[in-house]
């Protein structure tokens with residue numbers, strides 16, 4: 001795994017690219033436009049500058065990491081990659097289209113194509129990629145450079161060899177801690193987390209308490225590092241809504257269904273921290 005491609009340079013893609021480049025790997029990030037590619041590059045640079053200011057890396061390391069990252073707008077830039085991590089927006093149509101195209105572009109027979117999706121069935125992505133045995137889910141957590149956990153999700157068609165290669169890569173090369181989950185919407189962490197976040201949004205919507213008090217309740221009452229509404233803003237309200245919809249479609253469990261307030265906020269462009277406004281202003 002010497003050449004890695006990351007599709008999408010948003011919240012997660014930029015963090016994943018930073019992780020792989022910091023692990024010494026040549027990394028290409030593909031975005032939808034030159035402008036988006038520039039935003040992704042700026043995000044990675046400012047994250048590295050934060051690491052520098054905290055003494056986690058030095059100037060030479062910062063320059064070396066940036067030197068390993070190339071941004072592009074054409075999926076053809078992924079042709080020679082050993083591994084691709086797709087981290088585009090949480091939309092099934094977008095991901096199916098990407099897997100169809102990238103599956104045909106990858107030149108190496110043993111190249112692995114993975115998705116950072118939180119809830120879209122991996123088996124569907126494998127089915128369109130033309131290499132179903134070499135497709136699986138690799139779910140990083142936000143912020144990727146800081147969070148240790150990576151969920152590994154083999155689908156019904158993923159080969160044991162692909163899973164073993166990704167286990168070794170995540171552990172030995174990235175220094176992260178994998179857990180394995182089955183290909184069910186939400187995997188392990190979001191299956192537990194998303195209904196909790198949606199319940200907090202419902203509680204706020206129903207006027208139980210202010211956003212600040214709901215968050216303070218969980219921070220001080222349960223020792224969580226962050227309350228559920230602040231965490232929703234950090235994850236991105238569009239992403240939480242999309243995960244809730246996928247989980248609801250799969251299990252028909254009412255707790256997974258996004259509340260109307262979340263729909264309205266997303267329709268209004270209030271996506272949380274990444275758009276500057278969600279339950280809080282940033």
Ligand SMILES: NC(=O)c1ccc[n+]([C@@H]2O[C@H](COP(=O)([O-])OP(=O)(O)OC[C@H]3O[C@@H](n4cnc5c(N)ncnc54)[C@H](O)[C@@H]3O)[C@@H](O)[C@H]2O)c1
Pocket residue numbers: 007008009010011012013030031032036086087088089090091094098116117118119139140141142234235236239274
């Ligand atoms: N936000 C989180 O906390 C979190 C955590 C784990 C996993 N995820 C998953 O990671 C993925 C990305 O989420 P995010 O939070 O980074 O979203 P985001 O909105 O911050 O970024 C998505 C990026 O994908 C780009 N994109 C869209 N279509 C594309 C295409 N066809 N080709 C290339 N780039 C494209 C967009 O321009 C955008 O920059 C989703 O599948 C999400 O479920 C998110």
